[in-house]
Amino acid sequence: MTSPIQKLDGISVRPYRDSDEKNWVNCRVQAFLDSSYRDDVQQYREEYENPSVRIVAVRDQDQQILGFLDVEYCSEQGPETVEKHGVLWHLGVLPDYRRLKLAHTMWEVAKLELKAAGVSRVQAWTQDDTAANLWYLRQGWKVTKSYLNVYVRGLMGEFPLKDLLPGIDRVWKYGHIRNFNFEAPLEYRSELEKLSYRMHEVRVYEIEL
Known part of the structure; x- marks a missing residue:
């Protein structure tokens, strides 16, 4: 059509x-x-x-x-x-x-x-x-789901990756991690604000036609 x-x-x-x-x-x-x-x-x-x-x-x-x-x-x-x-x-x-x-x-x-x-x-x-x-x-449209999109940068074994990935105290096999991006539940917002340099709330919308 x-x-x-x-x-x-x-x-x-x-x-x-x-x-x-x-x-x-x-x-x-x-x-x-x-x-x-x-x-x-x-x-x-x-x-x-x-x-x-x-x-x-x-x-x-x-x-x-x-x-x-x-x-x-x-x-x-x-x-x-x-x-x-x-x-x-x-x-x-x-x-x-x-x-x-x-x-x-x-x-x-x-x-x-x-x-x-x-x-x-x-x-x-x-x-x-x-x-x-x-x-x-x-x-x-109606919101059906929300979650966080979190951006972190740093080196393995140092803040903030050391806090996010406990137990990792050496360089990754392929070199240094420079940027780390992941999704997280909304209830971790205040905790992750201290560790990330950028964070967004993602909202899933839905509409019936």
Whole structure:
């Protein structure tokens, strides 16, 4: 199914095209720079194993991508029924265009295609960026799970790795560990704040279509 094109003031929301790849990658980098995902940089546009809905918002005059939204979906076999569920992998808008409701419009266009494909539920992961979390809540998404994404740097046998990995007092077989990233339950927040240089709360959202 081809998603309908939605027209805004000099901007169109339409399906992603293969020719958009370089433009899409550049937009993703710029859209994430002021977020907690600022180091999640990639130089390619991944392909999905399952069907997907890929939407972009583009400036009409030059087809510059201003925002993007990707949802991959598949079938999940239950005891009596088959439910199609999706995961929203990518969502972002360039800073100068964030008050034009582009994310909302892309999501509305995506929902039409998802519903037509029989998708009934979508999940999304985000971190503790205030604007992003407010957007999900305003669209009707519900938080189903939260945990910590913790970043630590140091050397084996020294603080803070010595506190996190007791019993390790020598150099690792392959050399020094410089960065250590792991997930942890929320109840360890105060303890881990003393050991990490960066920490985010990850929230899992879900919505029924």
